[in-house]
């Protein structure tokens with residue numbers, strides 16, 4: 001785990017934790033396979049119950065709290081595992097997030113049981129990235145009942161705005177999350193450390209564009225941000241470009257064919273991107289991911305079309321993933337190769353995936369044999 005991830009998770013936890021100071025009595029509600037709402041609510045309650053105590057290292061490991069914490073972690077694990085095996089949507093595009101959520105909750109519970117409290121804390125905090133990634137993928141209904149009550153019970157004031165927005169997305173209070181992101185863009189720039197381009201803009205665009213399908217409102221908000229002169233140029237410049245891009249996307253007629261639509265968006269995004277860390281293409285990549293996520297959900301896509309959609313999703317995700325904890329790049333590329341190993345783009349998909357996997361594991365001698373076997377297997381499918 002990189003230092004940055006660790007640091008962010010701890011800082012995030014400290015602020016996030018305060019929020020969960022609800023009289024957190026978790027119901028050890030058992031998951032009902034095929035019905036995700038009760039499962040989601042149980043996840044939320046359990047998370048809320050464990051978080052306050054994860055705020056301070058001493059509380060989290062204190063013998064008096066251990067039973068309650070372990071129970072919460074077990075409820076999280078149980079409900080995540082139920083979601084993993086009986087997810088009510090049968091699209092494989094969600095499988096990775098269900099699997100990683102189950103893995104993270106399992107690791108949290110196991111570590112805690114074994115007395116590795118710090119490790120358990122990190123897993124507990126990072127698992128929320130799975131919730132966020134899933135909730136911001138497709139156009140979605142806001143939660144009007146459960147989430148509202150839940151948020152009202154919480155002490156939101158003590159949170160950094162970034163964490164507050166994250167919780168609002170997790171409870172599916174999307175409009176509240178947008179309001180929070182927008183408030184964040186008005187702060188003095190150094191007041192909100194995460195405004196330093198640490199995923200906040202990407203997350204704002206994901207909620208606006210993918211969940212709300214709203215390209216208009218971000219234009220106003222980002223125009224104001226881009227006009228500020230108290231902010232370094234490296235931050236305002238891409239934002240100004242996004243405004244131009246958002247306007248252009250609304251006035252351009254893209255092809256009906258969704259894959260062609262996505263290919264064009266990606267190409268336009270890539271032309272804007274001059275160097276690896278350049279964010280100028282972000283709006284195009286988020287727009288492309290939105291088209292593609294909806295496409296892979298549609299019932300009438302053929303296997304070959306799906307293979308290409310996953311290839312493109314892998315490419316796009318590598319540009320817009322705002323976290324190193326939950327990155328779906330590898331999963332999308334693997335899906336693409338398995339669906340159509342003879343496609344013209346399959347060798348390219350493999351090359352990107354191989355680089356991605358090798359980079360994650362560092363120097364070659366350090367790569368576990370099962371990872372090398374996995375790469376061999378995928379390469380074999382293409383070369384066959």
Ligand code: HEC
Pocket residue numbers: 036037040041043044047094097098101127128130131132134135141143145146147170171172
């Ligand atoms: C694989 C995708 C996925 C993951 C992962 C996921 N969710 Fe959800 N969640 C959904 C979907 C889809 C809905 C909307 C369900 C509906 O309205 O039918 C939802 C709804 C919810 C709701 C609203 C329930 C209600 O009352 O309507 C809450 C709260 C929630 N999720 C919390 C969480 C938490 C907490 C996590 C992580 C620990 C999480 N979710 C992880 C997909 C996911």
